[in-house]
Amino acid sequence: xxxxxxxxxxxxxxxxxxxxxxxxxxxxxxxxxxxxxxxxxxxxxxxxxxxxxxxxxxxxxxxxxxxxxxxxxxxxxxxxxxxxxxxxxxxxxxxxxxxxxxxxxxxxxxxxxxxxxxxxxxxxxxxxxxxxxxxxxxxxxxxxxxxxxxxxxxxxxxxxxxxxxxxxxxxxxxxxxxxxxxxxxxxxxxxxxxxxxxxxxxxxxxxxxxxxxxxxxxxxxxxxxxxxxxxxxxxxxxxxxxxxxxxxxxxxxxxxxxxxxxxxxxxxxxxxxxxxxxxxxxxxxxxxxxxxxxxxxxxxxxxxxxxxxxxxxxxxxxxxxxxxxxxxxxxxxxxxxxxxxxxxxxxxxxxxxxxxxxxxxxxxxxxxxxxxxxxxxxxxxxxxxxxxxxxxxxxxxxxxxxxxxxxxxxxxxxxxxxxxxxxxxxxxxxxxxxxxxxxxxxxxxxxxxxxxxxxxxxxxxxxxxxxxxxxxxxxxxxxxxxxxxxxxxxxxxxxxxxxxxxxxxxxxxxxxxxxxxxxxxxxxxxxxxxxxxxxxxxxxxxxxxxxxxxxxxxxxxxxxxxxxxxxxxxxxxxxxxxxxxxxxxxxxxxxxxxxxxxxxxxxxxxxxxxxxxxxxxxxxxxxxxxxxxxxxxxxxxxxxxxxxxxxxxxxxxxxxxxxxxxxxxxxx
Numbered sequence: 001x002x003x004x005x006x007x008x009x010x011x012x013x014x015x016x017x018x019x020x021x022x023x024x025x026x027x028x029x030x031x032x033x034x035x036x037x038x039x040x041x042x043x044x045x046x047x048x049x050x051x052x053x054x055x056x057x058x059x060x061x062x063x064x065x066x067x068x069x070x071x072x073x074x075x076x077x078x079x080x081x082x083x084x085x086x087x088x089x090x091x092x093x094x095x096x097x098x099x100x101x102x103x104x105x106x107x108x109x110x111x112x113x114x115x116x117x118x119x120x121x122x123x124x125x126x127x128x129x130x131x132x133x134x135x136x137x138x139x140x141x142x143x144x145x146x147x148x149x150x151x152x153x154x155x156x157x158x159x160x161x162x163x164x165x166x167x168x169x170x171x172x173x174x175x176x177x178x179x180x181x182x183x184x185x186x187x188x189x190x191x192x193x194x195x196x197x198x199x200x201x202x203x204x205x206x207x208x209x210x211x212x213x214x215x216x217x218x219x220x221x222x223x224x225x226x227x228x229x230x231x232x233x234x235x236x237x238x239x240x241x242x243x244x245x246x247x248x249x250x251x252x253x254x255x256x257x258x259x260x261x262x263x264x265x266x267x268x269x270x271x272x273x274x275x276x277x278x279x280x281x282x283x284x285x286x287x288x289x290x291x292x293x294x295x296x297x298x299x300x301x302x303x304x305x306x307x308x309x310x311x312x313x314x315x316x317x318x319x320x321x322x323x324x325x326x327x328x329x330x331x332x333x334x335x336x337x338x339x340x341x342x343x344x345x346x347x348x349x350x351x352x353x354x355x356x357x358x359x360x361x362x363x364x365x366x367x368x369x370x371x372x373x374x375x376x377x378x379x380x381x382x383x384x385x386x387x388x389x390x391x392x393x394x395x396x397x398x399x400x401x402x403x404x405x406x407x408x409x410x411x412x413x414x415x416x417x418x419x420x421x422x423x424x425x426x427x428x429x430x431x432x433x434x435x436x437x438x439x440x441x442x443x444x445x446x447x448x449x450x451x452x453x454x455x456x457x458x459x460x461x462x463x464x465x466x467x468x469x470x471x472x473x474x475x476x477x478x479x480x481x482x483x484x485x486x487x488x489x490x491x492x493x494x495x496x497x498x499x500x501x502x503x504x505x506x507x508x509x510x511x512x513x514x515x516x517x518x519x520x521x522x523x524x525x526x527x528x529x530x531x532x533x534x535x536x537x538x539x540x541x542x543x544x545x546x547x548x549x550x551x552x553x554x555x556x557x558x559x560x561x562x563x564x565x566x567x568x569x570x571x572x573x574x575x576x577x578x579x580x581x582x583x584x585x586x587x588x589x590x591x592x593x594x595x596x597x598x599x600x601x602x603x604x605x606x607x608x609x610x611x612x613x614x615x616x617x618x619x620x621x622x623x624x625x626x627x628x629x630x631x632x633x634x635x636x637x638x639x640x641x642x643x644x645x646x647x648x649x650x651x652x653x654x655x656x657x658x659x660x661x662x663x664x665x666x667x668x
Contacts (some may be wrong), residue, residue: 002063002064002067003055003056003058003063003083003084003344004059005073005082005316006055006063006067006083006084007083009079009081010079010080010081010082010083011083011486017052017083018058019043019045019369020044020046020047020050021040021043021044021046023086023089024038024043024093025463027072027081027090028164029143031133032072032081032132032133033090033131033132033133034094034131034132034133036093036094036097036098036131037097038093041601042105042108045105045109046089046093046105046108046112047111048110049112049113050070050078050085050086050089051085052083052085052115053115054084054085055084055085055546056253058084058544059544060567061539061540061541061544061566061567061568061569062084062543062544063084063357064566065538065541065542065564065566066084066542067082067083067084067289068081068564068566069124069538069542069561069564070087070124070127070128070542071083071084071086071087071130072263076534082628084116085116087127088112088115088116088434089112090130090131090132091115091126091127091130091131092108092109092111092112092115092123093108093113094130094131094132095130095402096108096111096405097403098405098408098409098411101188105245109397110236110379110398110630111402114395114398114399116461117386118383118386118544118545119382119383119386119387119395119561120380120381120382120383120395120398120399120402120403121380121381121382121383121432121536121539121540121543121545122380122539123139123380123534123539124139124166124538124539125137125138125139125166125167125661126380126402126406127539127542127609129166130168130406134411135409135410136164136165136166136167136413137166137168137406137409137410138162138165138166138200138376138377138378138410139167139168139350139377139378139379139428139534140167140168140169140170140345140346140347140350140375140376140379140428141158141162141165141167141168141169141170141374141375141376142169142170142171142207142343142345142350142352142354142374142375142377143155143158143159143162143169143171143172143354143374143375144168144171144172144173144174144184144194144342144343144354144355144356145171145172145173145174145175145356146174146175146356146357146358147174147175147176147271147272148358150358150359150360151356151357151358151359152173152175152195152198152543153359154356154357154358154359154362154363155171155173155195155198155199155356155362156198156202157363158171158194158357158363158374159171159199159201159202159203159215159588160202160203160205160206160490161257161413161414162374162413163202163203163205163206163213163215164206164413165378165413168213168214168215168345168346168347169199169203169213169214169216169345169346169351170215170216170217170218170343170344170345170346171199171215171217171218171343171430172214172217172218172219172343172354173192173195173196173199173217173219174271174278174342174356175189175192175195175271176189176270176271177189177191177192177223177224177225177270177271177272178190178191178192178224178225178270179191180270180272180273181272185585185626189272191225192219192223192225192229193228193232193241193243196217196243196246197233197243199215199246200215200243200245200246203215203245203246206244208293208431209533212245212546213246214246214247214346215246215346216246216247216248216249216324216344216345216346216347216348217246217249217522218248218249218251218326218342218343218344219247219248219249219250219251220250220251220252220267220278220281220328221250221251221252221253221256221267221309222267222274222277222281223268223270223271223505224268224269224270224280226250226268227304227309227312228241229248230248230250230312230313230316230323231316232244232248233247233248233316233320233322233323234316234319234320235320239388247322247324247346248322248324249323249324249326249343249348249641250313250317250323250324250325250326251281251325251327251328251343251346252313252325252326252327252328253281253287253288253311253327253328253329254327254329254330254635255287255288255291255634256306256309256310257310257631257635259306259307260306260307260309260310260311260547260628261628261632262391263305263306263307264306265303265305265306266303266304266305266306266309266420267286267291267294267295267301267302267303267305268301268302269299269300269301271292271523273299273300273301274294274299274301276290277290277291277294279340279650281328281329281395282327282328282332282340282341282342283332283340284332284333284335285329285333287328287329288345307628310628311624311627311628313325314586314624314627315627315633317642317645318612318624318627318645319645320623321644321645321647322645324641324642324643324644324647325641325642326343326344326345326348326640326641326642327634327635327639327640327641330498330635330638330639330640331344331351331640331641333496333558333607334493334496334498334548334599334638334640335351335486335496335529335604336485336486336487336491336528336529336603337352337353337485337486337528337529337602338485338486339355339484340353341353341354343646344537344605344640344641345375345377347534347535347605347607347643348605348607348610348641348642348643349430349530349532349533349535349604349605349606349607349641349643350375350377350428350532350603350604350605351377351427351439351533351605351640352375352377352424352426352529352604353373353375353643353658354373354374354375355371355372356372357370357372357416358371358372361414363414363415363416363417364414364415364416365400365415365416366415367416368419369564370416372416373420374414374416374417374420374421375424375426376417376420376421376424376426376606377426377427377428378403378406378407378416378426378427378428379427379428379429379430379534380399380400380402380403380427380428380429380430380431380481381399381429381431381432381534381536381539381547381548382395382396382399382429382430382431383431383432383433383460383543383662384431384432384433384436384437384457384607385433385434385436385437385440385627386433389460390459392460392464393468393476395466395562396429396461396464396465396467396468397464398427398469398502399465399468400427400429400465400468400469400472400526400527400530401468401472401503401523403427403428403429403527404425404427404472404476404526404527407421407422407425408422417451421477422480423480423530424479424481424483424484424528425479425526425527426527426528426529427465427469427527427529427530427532428529428530428531428532428534428604429465429530429531429532430463430531430532430533430534430536430548430549431457431458431533431548431549431598431646432536432540432545432546432547432548432549433540433543433545433546433571434454434457434546434548434549434550435546435547435549435550435552435570435580435581436545436546436570436571436572436576437457437651438450438453438454438581439572439576439579439580439581440572440576440579442455443624444581444586445551445581445586445590445591445594446504446581446586446587446590447593448505448580450496451504451505451507451593451594451597452505452507453505454505454549454597455505455507455592455597455600456507456510456600457598458597458598458602459509459510459511459601460510460511461531461601462493462530462531462601462602463510463511463513463516465530465531466516466520466525466530467516467519468518468525469525469526469527469530470516470519470524470525470526472521472525472526472527473523473524473525473526476526477526478524478525478526479524479525479527479528480524481528482524482528483527484528485525485528485529487520487524487528488524490517490520491514492516492517492520493601493602493603494509495515495599497599497600497638498599498637498638499595499597499603500636500637500638501596501597501599501637501638504593504594504596504637505597509607529604529621530601530603530658531601531602531604532603532604532605532606533548533549533598533602533606533607534548534607535547535548535550535606535607535609535643538559538561539543541559541566541568544571546570546571548607549594549598549606550583550609551580551581551582551583551586551611552580552582552583553568553582553583553584553611553646554582555569555570555573555577555580556568556570556573556583583609583611583615583646584611584612584613584648585602586611587632588611588612589609589630590632591608591609591611592630592633592634592637592639593635593637595608595639596637596638596639599637599638599639600638600641605640605641606613606639606640606641607641607643608639608641608642608643609642609643609645609646610630610642610644610645610646610647611647611648612645612646612647612648613647613648614647614648618650620647
């Protein structure tokens with residue numbers, strides 16, 4: 001009934017579905033599709049493989065999501081202008097418009113099949129904008145502001161402009177703390193809150209899909225304002241200290257955990273007082289020595305209990321569900337990048353180098369020698385369980401080439417961003433539908449066999465992406481900033497992964513990585529980084545897949561995006577209900593094991609959700625020991641970041657300090 005209504009709105013009925021050529025010319029005349037350079041014969045070929053019967057074989061949630069969120073519309077008449085198959089065709093035509101004319105239509109056919117059969121998952125900006133005059137394809141933008149008025153204003157401008165360009169925002173504002181001296185100590189600094197409010201206003205000034213933009217601001221464990229910053233979203237925080245319109249991520253080093261475990265004191269130091277110490281936090285190594293050296297100096301500092309700070313962070317994380325975290329050392333250690341990574345993105349999976357701009361004017365400079373970099377990542381995902389081993393090489397190549405093509409096609413708000421993004425060519429290709437794939441095979445998230453399978457899935461994914469990037473380097477040349485990656489020195493993920501993974505699963509590597517290392521040394525790579533594991537919250541519905549690598553939260557859920565609500569049923573529920581493992585039934589340790597295995601094969605990060613189940617009629621209580629134990633294990637396993645903290649009960653959470661835990665050596 002729904003697809004019949006869509007056909008009626010868009011075409012006047014199912015008997016009036018236009019050909020691809022008719023649709024192309026009609027939408028082109030309305031300036032809704034762009035002129036992609038296809039001939040009438042090309043469009044005749046496209047007509048031979050478009051398959052509208054796929055709409056009739058789709059479930060309701062798929063059609064509803066595509067036509068309500070992604071398809072082009074006439075908002076005044078309130079009618080849909082594209083059917084799902086024309087959305088997939090528009091995307092395929094858009095991706096391949098610059099491909100060689102002799103092979104272009106074969107490429108269009110392959111991409112159309114990948115999209116319409118749900119093998120490649122494209123991010124929302126690609127689904128909405130490919131093939132249209134709008135060339136805003138960036139999924140994520142990450143920026144850093146420096147400790148000057150002009151640099152801070154530049155950060156606000158970046159947040160505003162990149163929200164307009166459809167990107168989610170991640171940022172790190174590297175500035176001094178409240179009451180620090182400014183202008184030769186003639187005035188006192190107001191702290192970070194005013195700058196956070198400015199970012200909040202910038203991202204909410206523009207709409208994305210009917211709602212304001214979104215940002216996650218990152219801060220670290222050295223900051224003297226850290227206790228205030230941890231509670232910016234907490235419901236009990238007083239209004240003047242509350243900034244609830246953006247999210248936050250707490251950056252820590254394993255040294256904080258070490259001191260929390262032994263109940264030692266922790267040093268808080270302003271960036272103004274110790275800029276080198278703050279930089280060492282993002283070096284990937286050597287921070288403990290830098291910390292000890294500064295502690296031995298006469299530099300300004302204050303002390304707090306390391307355990308008190310850790311528990312405040314963990315309490316807020318549990319109570320709000322939205323205090324994210326990032327391990328500043330691990331994100332700078334297990335990475336292909338040589339330059340410092342200061343923050344992640346909105347959803348905590350994109351980890352790329354950034355550096356501050358001195359002024360807004362610099363953003364618009366055409367010079368390639370300008371200092372400053374906004375990190376930009378374009379995403380995609382391959383659908384686990386729908387791609388055979390024999391097909392994975394080709395599908396991985398097309399997924400990565402889609403990302404590479406949109407990097408070339410994109411409209412960039414700033415000339416300097418175009419230069420840096422195209423020099424890096426950073427990709428983030430992840431996996432989605434893992435829960436469905438596991439259920440189909442009779443696996444869960446906890447057994448040794450399941451963990452071995454997840455290891456094989458993640459390794460296969462990374463290996464073929466590397467082969468695809470080498471293949472693209474042969475065809476198009478390696479990226480301009482290849483020399484700024486560890487790949488140029490012979491590095492691979494197998495060199496720096498967290499060895500605790502070997503204790504989680506005994507699965508051996510399947511592929512010949514040493515032979516790949518030789519191939520990379522000879523030909524280089526087209527992309528600076530390849531993998532990132534995103535939530536796939538919205539676009540998963542359009543492909544009828546489970547979210548990313550997460551277990552399902554329930555068999556039937558209502559997903560909300562802006563004013564759009566979609567009822568989503570776990571795929572093949574009639575057959576697989578007894579095989580699906582709900583997220584609430586996966587122990588916390590096993591979720592960490594999952595992320596650790598995947599992180600071994602991931603150059604960026606993971607939107608790593610956690611789940612905690614409480615008895616329905618019992619008080620929600622959790623011990624401080626349990627919170628610390630879980631956190632220590634995440635660090636031990638090399639997790640770079642953590643995203644949402646989900647709980648299955650709506651009652652108030654109470655974190656209980658266990659007797660003996662706060663007085664002396666910790667027994668964890």
